[in-house]
Amino acid sequence: MPKPEDKKEEPALKGTFASVMLLGAFIILTWIGVFALFMARN
Amino acid sequence: MHLHRLEKTWLKFGISMLAVFLIVLGVMAFSMGMKPPSEHHHTVDPTKVAETAPFDNPGLNQIGKNHYEAVMTAYAFGFEPAVPLEVPVGSKVDFIVTSSDVVHGFAIVGTNVNMMIVPGEVSHVTHTFDKPGEYLILCNEYCGTGHEFMAITIVVQ
Ligand SMILES: [Cu+2]
Numbered sequence: 001m002p003k004p005e006d007k008k009e010e011p012a013l014k015g016t017f018a019s020v021m022l023l024g025a026f027i028i029l030t031w032i033g034v035f036a037l038f039m040a041r042n
Numbered sequence: 043m044h045l046h047r048l049e050k051t052w053l054k055f056g057i058s059m060l061a062v063f064l065i066v067l068g069v070m071a072f073s074m075g076m077k078p079p080s081e082h083h084h085t086v087d088p089t090k091v092a093e094t095a096p097f098d099n100p101g102l103n104q105i106g107k108n109h110y111e112a113v114m115t116a117y118a119f120g121f122e123p124a125v126p127l128e129v130p131v132g133s134k135v136d137f138i139v140t141s142s143d144v145v146h147g148f149a150i151v152g153t154n155v156n157m158m159i160v161p162g163e164v165s166h167v168t169h170t171f172d173k174p175g176e177y178l179i180l181c182n183e184y185c186g187t188g189h190e191f192m193a194i195t196i197v198v199q
Binding site: 010011013014016017020021024027028031035038041042 | 046048049051052055056059063066074152153154
């Protein structure tokens with residue numbers, strides 16, 4: 001049986017958060033790169 | 043549903059990223075007139091390309107000050123006109139291209155011009171050549187054994 005305080009415990013998502021942000025940064029940088037290339041060639 | 047504080051953060055981040063990308067795309071589509079090459083829906087009988095205007099007389103026509111129209115046909119394995127096109131620097135060129143046989147590509151190296159040439163359809167694209175040089179026009183859709191010979195140039199001077 002879970003103790004009442006177990007219910008309040010949050011999962012540790014710091015590492016997940018960091019990897020999501022890294023992936024987000026990668027997507028933003030590649031998007032900006034493609035966009036800049038498009039504008040330069042227009 | 044319970045969401046972790048960090049989960050909420052990355053969801054907001056992801057959704058706003060998507061929103062920014064789509065807004066930039068949407069605004070540019072209107073402000074810069076960006077549209078797919080199939081925007082004008084014109085058709086032609088692919089078996090009668092050589093007799094159908096304007097493809098009965100392919101070539102470069104001046105239609106205004108610094109404004110040209112390039113009527114071209116892609117075929118296995120070449121482009122019509124086959125001679126290099128010549129335009130002055132700063133010219134705006136409207137390319138009007140169709141195919142008399144199979145699907146070809148039409149890409150101008152170093153520019154954003156890149157479209158498919160589908161038999162029966164007339165593809166349009168416009169490009170302004172601000173830098174002098176020799177631009178390579180290539181077929182980039184594999185169309186058969188002579189595909190690599192499908193290239194011509196446009197000279198901007
Ligand atoms: Cu081809």
